[in-house]
Amino acid sequence: MSVEAASNSSDQSGLKPFLAKYNFKLGEASDEYIARRKRQMVLFMSSAALTIFASRFAYKSTISRQYIPTLFQGNHAPPLSYNFATDAAVAVGTGTLLCGSVSSMVIFGSCWILDVSNFKEFGWKMKSMMGGYEKERELSKLPMDEESAYIQDGLNDILEGKYDFDEDGTEEGK
Structure with missing residues (x-):
């Protein structure tokens, strides 16, 4: 067991009783879930720190470029x-x-x-939030038009191996 893994497990073992003691739902969560949420928090806090640094840098660079005339200088040039x-x-x-x-x-x-x-989870979450699963079920209940049914049947036949094409592109026996 590596030193990092040992320190991580000791962090987790000290964290779970604390969370359970104060009746946090996260106290009942798995170690993977806690590590995942911790990573998300670290990414957000890092980007927040970068934003604070960037805004401070912008403020300092703006103030340093400011032209302040002396007593008898014009402020227009x-x-x-x-x-x-x-x-x-x-x-x-x-x-x-x-x-x-x-x-x-x-x-x-x-x-x-x-x-x-990750992006896959984002897609799932957006689909569920925007009612994609319900819309999908509604669409599957609608009758299919003739052309779509013909294309779907053709694709299903190809996937099931009912068609055998030779190199010329002609169809051999069904």
Whole structure:
């Protein structure tokens, strides 16, 4: 048993009694589920920390570029040493960093709330939330039109091996 696994099991063994003592539902959950939720929380908290860092960086870079004239200087003209290209590059980079960090925080937070860990689970969750299973059942009860039935029967025949095609593409005996 590795040191990491031993420390993880000791964390889990100390966590479960605590959760059970205070009557949390998570106290009855499996270790895999607790680890999964912990990973989702860490992703969200990491993206939140990145968002805080990015917003602080944006604030500092904005304040540092601010032009404050001295006593007898006009406030309508920026100093001669001002570089518009650098200012634009910093603004675009900062805006991109802020947008990415806030988006990741929203995405990871939503996944944590919805208990989603991958794209397949996201698809299942969205399908169930939007009533996809009920709509699927309703559609299966509707009568099928003639063309769709013909195509479906043809595909079923091919899958069942009722058709045998040679290399020329002609059909051999049924």
